[in-house]
Amino acid sequence: MGKHTPLYDLHVAAGAKIVDFAGWDMPIHYGSQLEEHHLVRRDAGMFDVSHMRAVDVRGCDAQAWLRRLIANDVAKLTTPGKALYSCLLQEDGGVIDDLIVYFFSPSHYRIVVNAGTADKDIAWMRSQTAGFNVDLTPRPELAMIAVQGPNARAKFWAAFPESRAASEGLIVFQAAEWNDWLIARTGYTGEDGFEITLPAAQAADAWNKLAAAGVKPAGLGARDTLRLEAGMNLYGQDMDETQNPLESGLSWTVDMKDATRDFIGKSALAARQAAGALRQFVGLVLIDRGVLRSHQKVVTAQGSGETTSGSFAPSMNQSIALARVPAGVKPGDEVQVEIRDKLLRAKVVKPSFVRNGKVLIQEK
Amino acid sequence: MNVPADLKYTKSHEWVKLEADGSVTVGITDHAQEALGDIVFLDLPEAGRQVNAGEECAVVESVKAASDIYAPIAGEVVARNDAALDAPESVNQDAYAAWLFKLKPADAAQIDALLDAAAYTKVAEEA
Numbered sequence: 001m002g003k004h005t006p007l008y009d010l011h012v013a014a015g016a017k018i019v020d021f022a023g024w025d026m027p028i029h030y031g032s033q034l035e036e037h038h039l040v041r042r043d044a045g046m047f048d049v050s051h052m053r054a055v056d057v058r059g060c061d062a063q064a065w066l067r068r069l070i071a072n073d074v075a076k077l078t079t080p081g082k083a084l085y086s087c088l089l090q091e092d093g094g095v096i097d098d099l100i101v102y103f104f105s106p107s108h109y110r111i112v113v114n115a116g117t118a119d120k121d122i123a124w125m126r127s128q129t130a131g132f133n134v135d136l137t138p139r140p141e142l143a144m145i146a147v148q149g150p151n152a153r154a155k156f157w158a159a160f161p162e163s164r165a166a167s168e169g170l171i172v173f174q175a176a177e178w179n180d181w182l183i184a185r186t187g188y189t190g191e192d193g194f195e196i197t198l199p200a201a202q203a204a205d206a207w208n209k210l211a212a213a214g215v216k217p218a219g220l221g222a223r224d225t226l227r228l229e230a231g232m233n234l235y236g237q238d239m240d241e242t243q244n245p246l247e248s249g250l251s252w253t254v255d256m257k258d259a260t261r262d263f264i265g266k267s268a269l270a271a272r273q274a275a276g277a278l279r280q281f282v283g284l285v286l287i288d289r290g291v292l293r294s295h296q297k298v299v300t301a302q303g304s305g306e307t308t309s310g311s312f313a314p315s316m317n318q319s320i321a322l323a324r325v326p327a328g329v330k331p332g333d334e335v336q337v338e339i340r341d342k343l344l345r346a347k348v349v350k351p352s353f354v355r356n357g358k359v360l361i362q363e364k
Numbered sequence: 365m366n367v368p369a370d371l372k373y374t375k376s377h378e379w380v381k382l383e384a385d386g387s388v389t390v391g392i393t394d395h396a397q398e399a400l401g402d403i404v405f406l407d408l409p410e411a412g413r414q415v416n417a418g419e420e421c422a423v424v425e426s427v428k429a430a431s432d433i434y435a436p437i438a439g440e441v442v443a444r445n446d447a448a449l450d451a452p453e454s455v456n457q458d459a460y461a462a463w464l465f466k467l468k469p470a471d472a473a474q475i476d477a478l479l480d481a482a483a484y485t486k487v488a489e490e491a
Contacts, residue, residue: 034402291425312404
């Protein structure tokens with residue numbers, strides 16, 4: 001038996017199909033993954049993401065330590081509640097995890113990391129604190145609920161009207177504290193919405209109030225197709241310790257602007273960049289009939305590459321993938337993907353397929 | 365569990381129906397469609413193909429995963445269900461109506477060796 005979030009009993013009562021996810025017993029769907037996907041694109045759905053781990057960072061060197069620890073630069077964060085997406089890198093530039101860091105003050109931040117990597121991440125972070133006045137506090141007692149979709153915020157406010165004043169003015173990637181909750185306008189679906197971090201003891205009540213306001217639960221299956229359509233990377237699939245962010249579509253999260261800032265992995269990334277011929281991280285849309293999956297061979301005029309995530313895309317009614325391919329492959333190219341010994345045709349596109357309910361790709 | 369008594373079954377979750385003309389119709393069980401989740405793609409064998417018992421001859425893909433379908437018995441493919449090809453979700457809606465392909469058995473005795481409903485129910489409950 002795996003670990004259970006504070007919402008586990010509610011998932012079982014709702015008829016969820018439970019699967020193992022990184023050691024946690026989590027709902028993959030509550031009946032139909034496709035319906036849950038469409039619900040989030042068209043209305044609002046809620047996900048239990050309590051398996052993710054919050055880590056509070058406090059101390060007078062918190063900012064200096066984070067500027068050393070992660071590839072994006074927290075010095076950009078000056079408004080309390082603002083958040084930043086970043087990779088946590090090894091010295092060789094390999095990705096240990098991707099994370100979100102919230103800024104409260106230069107001596108107080110919160111990091112949220114993936115469930116499957118949490119223990120590894122925290123051990124790594126602790127090993128990097130020498131010489132810094134910084135204190136790390138993992139918060140496994142906190143639950144997290146993501147409410148996502150075009151109507152997510154309105155339905156959240158219907159469930160919690162008193163929270164509206166505190167959260168109405170939030171811009172994307174900004175959070176506000178409300179009582180002992182953190183309300184963040186973030187997500188992993190390509191839709192608007194909030195991610196709520198709250199004490200575990202309040203999670204079931206919050207979930208039930210959201211349900212009463214008309215928000216239906218959605219499982220990890222829909223979460224995966226939603227994030228893939230949005231072109232968002234999944235750690236362990238689209239990048240891991242053996243891949244660097246520059247060749248994983250994450251160059252935009254590597255901040256080299258401050259020449260005086262020496263973050264872990266910087267010299268390795270600079271060397272890789274100088275060497276050139278970086279592999280491209282692209283989107284694929286399957287032209288022939290079939291379904292793209294991860295780890296399929298991609299044949300291009302410039303050599304072969306590999307799909308990193310692939311699925312049927314419910315919002316597009318066709319199959320899509322993220323793929324790492326040789327330098328020189330560009331949007332508009334036609335490539336071939338090997339599926340069960342057959343070569344099927346696919347079109348190379350920018351790796352962002354659907355955002356805010358709209359399909360961005362016009363292929364096929 | 366929905367396991368019609370008049371059909372035969374395989375351990376790999378195909379159902380088999382002996383037709384009046386001696387051909388057999390093959391599909392996946394209700395238990396299998398339930399386990400796969402939303403089905404979005406079918407790859408079915410062309411008529412004329414010769415298959416051995418246990419040979420991979422079709423693919424059913426759900427949103428989450430691809431699953432191979434095996435020929436329950438040896439024979440020649442005589443038809444495939446083009447309607448299901450165009451509407452893969454019909455397998456979720458009624459796995460026993462949305463058949464996948466039909467075979468002309470090479471040896472009709474192989475049908476008798478397949479599982480009956482009671483034996484398959486046991487297999488599915490243990491899976």
